[in-house]
Amino acid sequence: MADFPVRGLSRQHIDRALDAFAAQDKNWRAGRVPLYVFRGDHDAYEIGRDAFFRYFSENALGANRAFSSVKAMQEEVLEMCLSLLNGSADMAGIFTCGGTESIFLAVRAARSEARLKRGLPKGRGNIVLPITAHPAFAKAAETMDLVERRVPVLEDGRADVRAMADALDEETVMLVGSAPCFPYGVIDPIRELGELAQGSGVWLHTDACVGGYLAPFARDVGYVIPDFDLSVPGVASLSADLHKYGFCPKPASTVFFSNSERAGLAGFDLDVWPSGRFVTPTLVGTRPAGGVAGAWATLNFLGAEGYRRIAQRIMAMRDAYVEGIEAISGYGMLARPDLALLAFADPSLDMPRVAAMMSEKGWLPGMTSRPEGLHIMLSILHEPVREEYLSDLQACSAIVRQQMEAGQDGARESAKY
Ligand SMILES: Cc1ncc(COP(=O)(O)O)c(C=O)c1O
The missing domain is CATH 3.90.1150.10 (Aspartate Aminotransferase, domain 1)
Known part of the structure; x- marks a missing residue:
């Protein structure tokens, strides 16, 4: 067990120690690691990294009160991404620290809507999702006292919409489709899921954490990509990670909602403690402004x-x-x-x-x-x-x-x- 250091080490010592730590890792720079790190372009990586460190000390929790620049960059990023994902002006987005947080916020909003609009009692509710959906939904469901109903997928690896329809009931707060799913890399039939969502009145979340910032450009260069974005009728929320195929420094993700009322349900607003009103759109409090600046710089450096x-x-x-x-x-x-x-x-x-x-x-x-x-x-x-x-x-x-x-x-x- 390491003792708490009595005296500080020199910078040189720290540098050497960090080099030694890094040498223990898998050689991800040489393409030996199949996930966790996403690189699109070396210059974009440097631009994102430099922007991140320019905003190393600022705190995005204080974006509204202290750091107008962070607020402005965050808003620009969300607007740019909303337009990329074919959203409309009445939709709203939240900048988060990752896919898991984006998914948590969407589940929280969907559960709140079901409680408010459909009278779902506390402690009740379920999410209907393909077996291939990311474990972040299970984490969110467990934390928020919802039951997960994971449904087998079709032979092509895509969600079985009919089986999902059969799994729905009056306590279903969310349907999920992925774009693409992590296990097999295929995009679920989001359009059909949207029809199911509209027909049943259930919230549909598209998990485009992996594909959100690659699919639109892959389509632009001629690849056939199934519809998945905010233009699909019935999609109530969509998560898309900037720190994956957006090639932005971690942590950076986005979650969009089909209207600002829904986005508001994801947030937190408390006025009972003795320190004034506490409002955060996110799950976390303090969060790195570097992620926001890094995303703004990367998106603007690369452009479409x-x-x-x-x-x-x-x-x-x-x-x-x-x-x-x-x-x-x-x-x-x-x-x-x-x-x-x-x-x-x-x-x-x-x-x-x-x-x-x-x-x-x-x-x-x-x-x-x-x-x-x-x-x-x-x-x-x-x-x-x-x-x-x-x-x-x-x-x-x-x-x-x-x-x-x-x-x-x-x-x-x-x-x-
Ligand atoms: C499809 C999908 N959704 C969500 C996530 C969660 O993202 P994060 O690790 O940024 O929380 C991942 C991560 O790989 C994913 O593949």
């Missing part, structure tokens, strides 16, 4: 042209990865990816064993558990290592096949997020 350029590169790389994976005998995609998130397997192989072997070669294996397979969210960091990844995958798979045929045991990696 820059994002299109990156989308073109990422989607072309996605095609090359898919082709390379499918060229390895036995391998196929678990689902046809809509964007740059791939899940794949050779069903005749022990995939956790392939993953363990890839790990020995220095790759952090992204994995799926049902069915067992490999998983990767591609960004520009993965561009230079494609050949190496594919040849290691082929070699590891061949060894595992031989071992299996010889009846030998081998280490297995377990699927973790």
Whole structure:
């Protein structure tokens, strides 16, 4: 156990220690990590990082009272993103610290609306969602005393709208669709879910945390992307993470609501403590203004042209990865990816064993558990290592096949997020 330091260390000592800490990590800069870090363009990364550190000390909690600049940047970011996602002027957004917080706020607002407008009693309520929806919904449901009803998906990995309709009842506060879902990388049929939402009067949340800032540009450069955004009738809220395929410094996410009344239900307003009225639109209090400045700078530096350029590169790389994976005998995609998130397997192989072997070669294996397979969210960091990844995958798979045929045991990696 580390004792609290008695004396401070020199700057040089700190630098060396931090270098030593960083050396313990997986080599994400060399494309060895299949999630967690998203890089679109080196200059945009530097611009975002510098803006972040210019606003290193300011606190976005004080945006309304002390830091007008942070408020202005936040508003601009939300307006720009609302227009990108085909929202209208009567819609409203909130800048948050991540997909999980965006989802929490949407669930909180949906639950409040059900209580206010439909008389849902406290302690009651459920969310109907595909099995593939992110665990953030489970966290939110558990925290807010809602029951999750996870529904199996269709063979193509997409939400089964009919089965979701069957799972609905008068206590359902939210329906969920993903754009795309994390496990298989496919976009759920948001238009059909919107019809279900309108027909049943239930709130639909589109979780575009992964795809929100890639899908519009992938579509612009000619890829066919199913409808998912704020123009789809019936969508009550939509989350989209700037710190994923928006390539902005963490933490940065957005959540949009179909009207400002709904956005207001997500926020918090308290006047009973002895320090005056406490109002926050977010779940967290203090939050980094650097995330806001970094997002403003990245979006403005790249512009739609820059994002299109990156989308073109990422989607072309996605095609090359898919082709390379499918060229390895036995391998196929678990689902046809809509964007740059791939899940794949050779069903005749022990995939956790392939993953363990890839790990020995220095790759952090992204994995799926049902069915067992490999998983990767591609960004520009993965561009230079494609050949190496594919040849290691082929070699590891061949060894595992031989071992299996010889009846030998081998280490297995377990699927973790
Ligand atoms: C589809 C989806 N939704 C939500 C999230 C949660 O985002 P965060 O990790 O920023 O809280 C993720 C994270 O990977 C995701 O893939």
